[in-house]
Every structure is written in C-alpha cells, then in structure tokens.
Amino acid sequence: MNTLRKRSAEDTNNEVLLERIGSLWVALCVTCRPAATPRNSRFRPPDNAAMMPPSEELLSGPPPLALQRLLDEGSAFVPPSRAFQDLSAEIACRRVEGAPHTIAEIVAHMHFWQRYTLGLAHGEKPTLPEHAAQGWPRSEEDGWDALKLAFLDGLSETKRLALEADLSRLVRPGETLGYELTLHVIHNAAHIGQIILLRRMLGAWPPPGGGDTW
Numbered sequence: 001m002n003t004l005r006k007r008s009a010e011d012t013n014n015e016v017l018l019e020r021i022g023s024l025w026v027a028l029c030v031t032c033r034p035a036a037t038p039r040n041s042r043f044r045p046p047d048n049a050a051m052m053p054p055s056e057e058l059l060s061g062p063p064p065l066a067l068q069r070l071l072d073e074g075s076a077f078v079p080p081s082r083a084f085q086d087l088s089a090e091i092a093c094r095r096v097e098g099a100p101h102t103i104a105e106i107v108a109h110m111h112f113w114q115r116y117t118l119g120l121a122h123g124e125k126p127t128l129p130e131h132a133a134q135g136w137p138r139s140e141e142d143g144w145d146a147l148k149l150a151f152l153d154g155l156s157e158t159k160r161l162a163l164e165a166d167l168s169r170l171v172r173p174g175e176t177l178g179y180e181l182t183l184h185v186i187h188n189a190a191h192i193g194q195i196i197l198l199r200r201m202l203g204a205w206p207p208p209g210g211g212d213t214w
Helices: 001-032 064-069 103-121 141-164 175-202
Strands: 171-173
Touching: 001 103, 064 141, 064 175, 103 171, 103 175, 141 175, 171 175
Parallel strands: none
Antiparallel strands: none
C-alpha cells in the first residue's frame, strides 16, 4: 500500500513538472516568434506563399538599399558603371588570343540576361534559351555604343527596382524578386572581372573613373 502511495505521488509530481515544462515551451515559442509584418511592408510573405508546399524554402535577397548598392557603386570591385568607361568600339571588339569572347560579346551576354531579369521584375514570363550559346549574341563595332548605353540604362532600371519594387514577390516557385536580383548581381560580378582582365591584356586599363588600385 505504501508503495502504491509512493508511486502515485511520484506520478503526480511528474505530471506537474511536465505541465510546467509545456507552459514554459509555449511561452518561449510565443516570445521568439517574429512580430507580424504589416501588410504594406515590402518584406511581407508573398500573397501566393500559401500555394507553396510547406517544405519549400523561400529564397530571398538582401535589404533594398544593400541590393541597390551591390548592383553598382557599393560593390567590392570596380562597378559596371565604371568598367566600360573610355572603351572604344575597336578595343571592345578586339579578340584576345585564347579568350573565347570579346569585351563587347561579354557585355551583350550581360545585357541578354539583364533583359530577362527585368522581364521577370515587370511581371512578364520571359522564355529561357534552349541552349547556353543562345545567351551570347554577336556584337560588332557599329553596335557597341548602343549596346553599352542599353546596358547602362538597364542597370539604372534594376537599381530603381531594388529600391521601389516588391522584393518579396515570387518570380519563380520558391524564388523572390529579391533573390533574382541578387543572382543578377553575382552574374554581373563574374563577367565584370572578365572584362577588366581583357582590358588589362589590351592595355586599356584603368578607366578614367579609376581602377582597383590605390
């Protein structure tokens, strides 16, 4: 009988302890839960987030100002707006031995994907090329000035979108506009490095705006 009473008391104590642990866990969950995001916030969950599978992770990018700076003058390397300065059509289209592309062809490739990204940003559904080679348009000397201007105009537009667009809007399943613009930053960075190297090899570096030495 004493054993039964002892076990009953232990069971009661355990139940009380478990109840207290459960209450503490609920309190911690409530405390750590992020505050509700206002409906007018550019970082609210996208309206179609409910359509996403529960297991799918939502990919996003940095805050608007950081993203806008990474697109151009806030990067850790010579930005696109200065990498093309004082670059003649003859130099831009001159082929360096061993290099698969000219500077102009690299810029044409960057502009190709810039237009794709802007299409997504404006709610369009641009078609992906069937093969990677289709993303490398030809570029000749007579089209260099127009190409350079078109790319820089597109750069200004992407910088504006980084600050003003709804970066939380889904442009692909699980991928927000902020994530797409971040991919665009990385893509530009890779090819800007190629352009700088080619300019060095062609004796056309640094540009008037300065290079990466101090």
